[in-house]
Amino acid sequence: LLRLRPADVRLARAEPGNTAPVDRLWDTLVRDGVRAVSANxxxxxxxxxDAEEGERQLRAWADDLRAAVRSRFGG
Structure with missing residues (x-):
């Protein structure tokens, strides 16, 4: 969001939540929702x-999605 709509982000209010790897949280997260794994x-x-990290993440996600679509549908 910092990359796409920085005016909508109040970074001064940012606080850490559950920092465990998502793969360890996944089953509980899917079954019981975010509150079950993170109080805030x-x-x-x-x-x-920062916006630069956001840009890197967006590009990586887009690359992963593109690769998954190509793998599934060819091209």
């Missing part, structure tokens, strides 16, 4: 976030 609703630690 945050997964990870956003306090060091």
């Amino acid at each position: 609703g945050v997964l990870g630690d956003p306090t060091g976030a």
Whole structure:
């Protein structure tokens, strides 16, 4: 969000939540929701976030999605 809509982010209010790897939280997260694994609703630690990291994440997600679609549908 810092990369896409920085004016909507109040980084001064950012606080860490559950920093355990998501794969360890997944079953409980799916079954019981975010509150079951994070009292403040945050997964990870956003306090060091910046727009450049957001850009890298968006590009990586887009690359992963593109690869998954190509793998599934060819091209």
